[in-house]
Amino acid sequence: MSDHNLRRESAHQALFSGKLDIEGMDDVLALYRDLFELTEKSPLWTRAQKELTSDGAQMRVAEGFALIDPGDLLPGPEAMAAMVKDVVQILGRHSEDPDALMEDMANLTAEPARLNDLARTFLTEGEEALRKELLLIEGANPEVVMFVLFNSLKSSFLEAAGRCEGIDTSAWEKGCCPVCGGEPAVGYVMGEGGKRYLICFRCESHWRFKRLTCPYCGHESPKETGFLYSEDADYKTLSAGVCNECQAYIKGWRLDGDELGDMHPEVEDLKTPGFDRAVEEKGFSRGAPNIFGVWIGTVTEEENAD
Ligand SMILES: [Zn+2]
Ligand SMILES: [Zn+2]
Numbered sequence: 001m002s003d004h005n006l007r008r009e010s011a012h013q014a015l016f017s018g019k020l021d022i023e024g025m026d027d028v029l030a031l032y033r034d035l036f037e038l039t040e041k042s043p044l045w046t047r048a049q050k051e052l053t054s055d056g057a058q059m060r061v062a063e064g065f066a067l068i069d070p071g072d073l074l075p076g077p078e079a080m081a082a083m084v085k086d087v088v089q090i091l092g093r094h095s096e097d098p099d100a101l102m103e104d105m106a107n108l109t110a111e112p113a114r115l116n117d118l119a120r121t122f123l124t125e126g127e128e129a130l131r132k133e134l135l136l137i138e139g140a141n142p143e144v145v146m147f148v149l150f151n152s153l154k155s156s157f158l159e160a161a162g163r164c165e166g167i168d169t170s171a172w173e174k175g176c177c178p179v180c181g182g183e184p185a186v187g188y189v190m191g192e193g194g195k196r197y198l199i200c201f202r203c204e205s206h207w208r209f210k211r212l213t214c215p216y217c218g219h220e221s222p223k224e225t226g227f228l229y230s231e232d233a234d235y236k237t238l239s240a241g242v243c244n245e246c247q248a249y250i251k252g253w254r255l256d257g258d259e260l261g262d263m264h265p266e267v268e269d270l271k272t273p274g275f276d277r278a279v280e281e282k283g284f285s286r287g288a289p290n291i292f293g294v295w296i297g298t299v300t301e302e303e304n305a306d
Contacts, residue, residue: 014267021274031094042155066181070123073156077112083152150293161203175215179205183288191258216287219245240279248287
């Protein structure tokens with residue numbers, strides 16, 4: 001088994017063991033587990049990629065361009081429609097009203113070409129642009145559609161990250177992912193001197209980043225940048241790095257030693273929404289969703305809007 005597959009296998013075990021730190025949300029974990037398994041068995045739809053030469057890759061990194069253009073990950077109308085159908089089915093199993101969900105999505109899934117256009121908007125212009133387009137479509141709940149599209153494209157992102165694994169991105173200094181340009185879902189600190197790494201919410205690549213800088217707005221202020229810890233022994237290695245400039249926070253784990261081993265911060269993130277709630281109650285919001293595209297928190301839409 002390759003390193004990549006071993007890591008996936010160990011992430012699988014981490015996700016399928018333990019439970020959430022909050023009562024009454026077990027079905028959320030069950031949904032994540034189903035989505036993880038769907039991604040595992042997804043065929044690779046990604047079109048033949050333009051191979052990045054080593055020089056080309058280094059040049060992109062040095063100039064601050066991510067290795068992959070997310071628009072290139074669009075699998076094509078039929079493949080996209082097939083993935084969407086699978087994700088909707090899973091979501092239906094965990095939905096309180098599966099019929100309404102199917103009805104909402106029917107308008108979209110009936111037209112693969114339009115679905116593909118929406119996925120393109122999502123990938124090339126981002127979440128806000130897609131939300132605007134979705135508000136014009138009758139019946140579609142933008143948050144649900146975005147969740148479905150995100151998870152339909154997940155395997156393409158993971159596959160792309162796998163392809164870029166051997167490329168040296170150590171010259172990358174940004175707070176977004178060197179592979180796909182996505183934001184970090186979580187971070188961790190390990191090794192001598194406490195090196196900090198971030199993990200992309202889309203392709204789940206890891207990259208090194210400055211210790212005391214906010215990855216979301218770039219604000220650098222060792223004095224102001226704070227860390228929130230919990231008294232709870234369950235969270236002994238977990239803290240939230242908070243930014244007083246943009247009010248975002250990022251969960252981070254402190255690891256002994258200099259290898260992750262069986263530790264998967266992006267999976268621990270899924271299991272600790274209670275910690276998010278505690279940090280949000282202090283007035284901070286997540287800087288990026290979790291690896292399934294969910295913002296987790298309890299902050300209301302209105303509060304999010306400003
Ligand atoms: Zn990425
Ligand atoms: Zn910030």
